[in-house]
Amino acid sequence: MSDILISCENLSLSFPNHQVLSDLSFQLHRGDFLGVIGENGVGKTTLVRLILKQLRPSGGHIRLAPGLKIGYVPQFRNIDVEYPLSIRDFIGLSFTGLKLPWLSGKEKNRVNEVMKSVGLTEIADRPLGLASGGEKQKAYLAQALINHPDLLILDESTASLDPSTKKELLDVVLRLNNQLGLTILFVSHDMQLIREYPKHYLWLQKDHYETGKIQDLPEGAEEGLYV
Amino acid sequence: MFSFEFMQNAYLAGTLIAIVSGIMGVFVIARNMPFMTHSLSEIGFAGAAFGIFVGWTPLNGMLTFTTISSILVGKLSGRVQSRREAVISAISGFFIGLGILFLSLSNKNSSYATNILFGSVIGISRQDVLQMVILSVIVLLILLVIFRNLKDDSFDPVGAQTNHVHSATISIIFLIILAFSVSVAAQIVGSLLIFVLLTLPAASAKYFTHTVIKMMGLGIGFALFGVWFGLYLGYVTNWPVTFFIATIEAAIYALSLGYNYLRSQTE
Numbered sequence: 001m002s003d004i005l006i007s008c009e010n011l012s013l014s015f016p017n018h019q020v021l022s023d024l025s026f027q028l029h030r031g032d033f034l035g036v037i038g039e040n041g042v043g044k045t046t047l048v049r050l051i052l053k054q055l056r057p058s059g060g061h062i063r064l065a066p067g068l069k070i071g072y073v074p075q076f077r078n079i080d081v082e083y084p085l086s087i088r089d090f091i092g093l094s095f096t097g098l099k100l101p102w103l104s105g106k107e108k109n110r111v112n113e114v115m116k117s118v119g120l121t122e123i124a125d126r127p128l129g130l131a132s133g134g135e136k137q138k139a140y141l142a143q144a145l146i147n148h149p150d151l152l153i154l155d156e157s158t159a160s161l162d163p164s165t166k167k168e169l170l171d172v173v174l175r176l177n178n179q180l181g182l183t184i185l186f187v188s189h190d191m192q193l194i195r196e197y198p199k200h201y202l203w204l205q206k207d208h209y210e211t212g213k214i215q216d217l218p219e220g221a222e223e224g225l226y227v
Numbered sequence: 228m229f230s231f232e233f234m235q236n237a238y239l240a241g242t243l244i245a246i247v248s249g250i251m252g253v254f255v256i257a258r259n260m261p262f263m264t265h266s267l268s269e270i271g272f273a274g275a276a277f278g279i280f281v282g283w284t285p286l287n288g289m290l291t292f293t294t295i296s297s298i299l300v301g302k303l304s305g306r307v308q309s310r311r312e313a314v315i316s317a318i319s320g321f322f323i324g325l326g327i328l329f330l331s332l333s334n335k336n337s338s339y340a341t342n343i344l345f346g347s348v349i350g351i352s353r354q355d356v357l358q359m360v361i362l363s364v365i366v367l368l369i370l371l372v373i374f375r376n377l378k379d380d381s382f383d384p385v386g387a388q389t390n391h392v393h394s395a396t397i398s399i400i401f402l403i404i405l406a407f408s409v410s411v412a413a414q415i416v417g418s419l420l421i422f423v424l425l426t427l428p429a430a431s432a433k434y435f436t437h438t439v440i441k442m443m444g445l446g447i448g449f450a451l452f453g454v455w456f457g458l459y460l461g462y463v464t465n466w467p468v469t470f471f472i473a474t475i476e477a478a479i480y481a482l483s484l485g486y487n488y489l490r491s492q493t494e
Binding site for chain 2: 072074090096099101102
């Protein structure tokens with residue numbers, strides 16, 4: 001697979017009464033940790049949905065490296081306190097396809113492996129409904145890793161967590177990025193996290209965007225997001 | 228008790244129903260479909276009335292009505308959760324209306340209708356059992372093929388969107404095998420109370436065990452206990468079997484809720 005996982009050229013998307021993305025061009029390289037920031041409504045989630053092919057661009061191109069495998073941690077999930085599956089069983093849900101109902105030995109080993117890599121081994125058999133917010137996010141992360149993705153997309157995955165849990169989760173993500181070379185696309189509102197973890201940024205704004213190395217992210221970016 | 232052929236048939240049928248219900252129930256609960264199941268039971272009654280009217284067996288009438296209405300519900304509600312309940316109300320209302328019409332047109336005495344609604348142990352012939360075996364095997368085989376995708380779509384619909392499980396197709400297939408299961412289960416507990424077996428055992432099981440396959444095992448256990456014990460009590464007392472089965476399953480559910488409450492207090 002080539003070194004460029006995602007390549008966008010003049011990418012645009014407009015809904016019937018408003019333009020969400022216009023003329024967006026950027027490349028995502030293997031091993032990168034890209035932070036995507038921007039106010040609500042500028043198209044962060046839209047960009048994610050274009051990458052996942054749930055939406056089609058209305059202009060320009062988005063090219064994914066052939067055979068690119070994506071692990072996706074969505075923004076919302078409705079897991080209530082009575083959700084019955086254990087963390088282990090929940091993670092195994094992502095082994096889909098027309099195969100036997102029960103997981104093979106190899107698949108079970110993979111579940112154990114990803115639980116270990118995100119630090120869930122000790123509570124593997126606890127019902128997910130009774131897990132804390134941070135534990136749930138780790139389980140979602142582990143599930144997204146199950147099929148050996150090349151790219152991991154986190155869409156506001158830390159939004160509901162307290163500051164120390166946020167850092168704990170992102171430390172895991174950073175370790176995956178450093179040790180396994182897993183490419184990360186991290187969508188967030190949290191400027192503190194954005195300055196601390198990613199290598200590059202993509203700042204979506206109304207009608208334009210900026211991208212560059214994270215240390216070059218302008219000082220004023222915070223105000224831009226919160227006004 | 229087993230010297231009577233009707234009791235043998237009832238136990239054979241009841242065992243099949245318990246197995247199918249215990250397994251299907253886990254998905255019914257995960258997909259939050261008890262209302263759909265309840266409606267399918269009533270639609271099953273209407274289908275049976277239609278069957279009698281046109282001279283089919285009640286079971287074939289049920290299969291026809293429940294399958295058609297399942298497909299309609301699936302097509303009309305799509306992925307819109309909030310619309311689903313209203314669509315189910317509309318479709319079940321229409322089909323039940325038809326059922327009442329056919330029942331009045333067919334001039335059968337009302338005991339026939341009560342048998343369908345409340346179930347009848349005596350009514351089950353060897354041929355009924357055979358047809359139920361075939362239907363149950365079809366349901367279980369389809370489940371075997373789509374199991375993993377159905378499991379992902381039921382227990383994690385948000386995550387399943389990116390796992391290529393073909394959610395829309397899975398939903399329709401599930402509704403069709405649910406229609407089959409309802410028609411099978413109606414043979415013994417009656418169409419009014421099928422949802423008892425298709426929802427309560429699985430709803431109880433989830434408080435005790437936390438993997439899909441174990442919940443199915445325990446669900447089957449709860450359903451079997453209710454059906455076997457209910458048939459026995461019905462035989463001994465001559466009271467309706469349906470009453471016993473519904474009471475046993477409701478009691479199991481109440482105990483499960485109590486167990487869950489106590490556990491949450493001690494944690």
